[in-house]
Amino acid sequence: MSEEHAQALLQQMQSLESYLNDLLQREETVMRLLQEATNAVESMKVLTGNSEYETLVPVGLGVYVKAKINPDQKMIVNIGAGASVEQNKESAINYMESRIKELEMVLQQLASQRQEVSMKLEQGQHEMNKLIQSNRSSPQ
Template identity: 50%
Template sequence: MSEEQAEQLMQQMQMLETYFSDLSQREGTFYSILREATAAIESIQSLGKIPESETLVPIGMGTFIPTKISSNSKIILNIGAGVAVEKDFPSAINYLEARIKEIEVALQDTAAKKQDAASRLEQGKAQMNQMMQAMQQPKSG
């Protein structure tokens, strides 16, 4: 393997490592969104069971205002692009469950891409090891 090929392989490995890192970060974000959506569903379900409850509303910098929630079975749901809609509890739960399914699909896709990148990284490392061994062996001639 020539020096030029070795350099190309190193660049490919660096790009793959960056790609793998990006995929891992994306996967972490998806898991975070998944936990948030699940928690939202659980909160909506508990609000439906308790007609009135007390809670703390964050106003910034670790400061909270105690308030009462009077459940009238309506919730405001951010659907993206700065748009929020009012939905009843079952509709809000259905919307969030649909989002969870989308996130699960994205997670599966990301996991498959991560697996592919990991196997390509392993192949690259094996090639690098072979190249290093070939360079260390004395040439007979």
């Protein structure tokens, strides 16, 4: 095999490694969003009954204000593109649960892509090893 082929293979493997790193970062981001959405749903489900709940609301730079939450209070839900809507608790929970399902699907797709790229990288490494072996065994 030629040196040109080895160079092309090396460049392809570097591109695949870069793409794999990008996929890993995306997976991390989606997992954080998934955890945040799950926590939000759990927090909303806890708000029940007739009593108010006291909480701390961040106002910036480590400063908090005590606030009371009424369980029947409407919630403001970010629906994307800078838009938010006011919803009752059940609607907000349903919306967040649908977002969780979407995030889980995205996570599965990313995992599938990551696995595919990893297999291609492994094949490239195997081919590179064969090239190295053939160059060592051939007389100069």
